[in-house]
Amino acid sequence: MSDSQNDILIDVQDVWKSFEDLEVLKGVSLKVHTGSSDVILGRSGIGKSVLLKSIVGLLRPEQGSIKVMGQQVIGLKTRDLNEMRKSIGYVFQYAALYDSLTVRENLEFPLRKHSDAGEEEITERVFEQLRLVGLESAVDKMPSELSGGMKKRIGLARAIIKRPRIVLYDEPTAGLDPITAREISELILSLEEQFGITSITVTHDLECARIVANQIYILDDGVFQHSGTFDELKRSTDPYTRAFFQVVV
Numbered sequence: 001m002s003d004s005q006n007d008i009l010i011d012v013q014d015v016w017k018s019f020e021d022l023e024v025l026k027g028v029s030l031k032v033h034t035g036s037s038d039v040i041l042g043r044s045g046i047g048k049s050v051l052l053k054s055i056v057g058l059l060r061p062e063q064g065s066i067k068v069m070g071q072q073v074i075g076l077k078t079r080d081l082n083e084m085r086k087s088i089g090y091v092f093q094y095a096a097l098y099d100s101l102t103v104r105e106n107l108e109f110p111l112r113k114h115s116d117a118g119e120e121e122i123t124e125r126v127f128e129q130l131r132l133v134g135l136e137s138a139v140d141k142m143p144s145e146l147s148g149g150m151k152k153r154i155g156l157a158r159a160i161i162k163r164p165r166i167v168l169y170d171e172p173t174a175g176l177d178p179i180t181a182r183e184i185s186e187l188i189l190s191l192e193e194q195f196g197i198t199s200i201t202v203t204h205d206l207e208c209a210r211i212v213a214n215q216i217y218i219l220d221d222g223v224f225q226h227s228g229t230f231d232e233l234k235r236s237t238d239p240y241t242r243a244f245f246q247v248v249v
């Protein structure tokens with residue numbers, strides 16, 4: 001893949017973010033190339049979700065630059081942020097379906113909010129999404145009637161319903177059994193290939209990283225200390241990296 005600037009869809013440079021006297025991000029940088037699927041690993045509480053939220057402008061770093069599709073995110077006005085977010089799907093760490101809405105209404109929500117699609121088209125799109133994640137039968141269910149795995153699938157379906165160029169997944173397989181987790185990881189990969197999505201996935205699930213990652217970044221002490229492909233990092237002699245990979249045989 002070439003290194004030209006046009007090829008970089010997400011460009012994070014020297015970003016600093018703190019909460020009162022807690023410094024979380026300390027000059028982190030990351031370049032995500034078009035079509036790439038990058039994975040972030042790191043201990044709990046190290047700042048992975050803070051970084052994803054900063055990329056979509058939900059948090060505002062004190063210093064640095066975050067360009068998404070060439071546009072500077074830090075300091076962007078709400079209207080321009082909303083415009084930019086149309087191109088980004090976000091799978092939140094905690095399922096984040098609207099509990100009082102049915103599956104259908106949850107999926108319709110982004111279409112009604114961000115596009116002028118008619119009723120027929122909206123229904124068509126909802127069923128198309130449900131087919132993609134294998135859950136057409138759940139269309140009229142409430143989130144409380146769904147299993148954890150089903151909720152994650154609906155979360156994926158909702159994140160990609162507007163066909164975003166970029167999707168950010170925050171722990172898409174957390175809390176699932178290994179078989180369902182693998183199914184979700186494979187679904188992520190297949191949706192990305194099908195729709196040419198560029199993505200960042202935050203995960204603690206090494207199997208997920210192995211399945212989806214082109215490149216893996218390890219966040220520690222506010223910056224990416226190590227990066228490489230799954231196989232490169234698996235062979236690493238660095239103790240922190242080894243601590244992540246020691247369960248991999």
Ligand SMILES: Nc1ncnc2c1ncn2[C@@H]1O[C@H](COP(=O)(O)OP(=O)(O)OP(=O)(O)O)[C@@H](O)[C@H]1O
Binds near residue numbers: 019043050
């Ligand atoms: N809005 C906020 N206000 C104050 N502190 C925050 C806020 N968001 C995050 N933090 C703090 O920043 C640090 C990093 O949080 P973050 O949620 O990014 O961790 P994480 O790497 O995603 O962890 P996990 O793997 O458990 O999800 C934590 O100490 C957290 O308490």
Ligand SMILES: [Mg+2]
Binds near residue numbers: 049050170
């Ligand atoms: Mg998190």
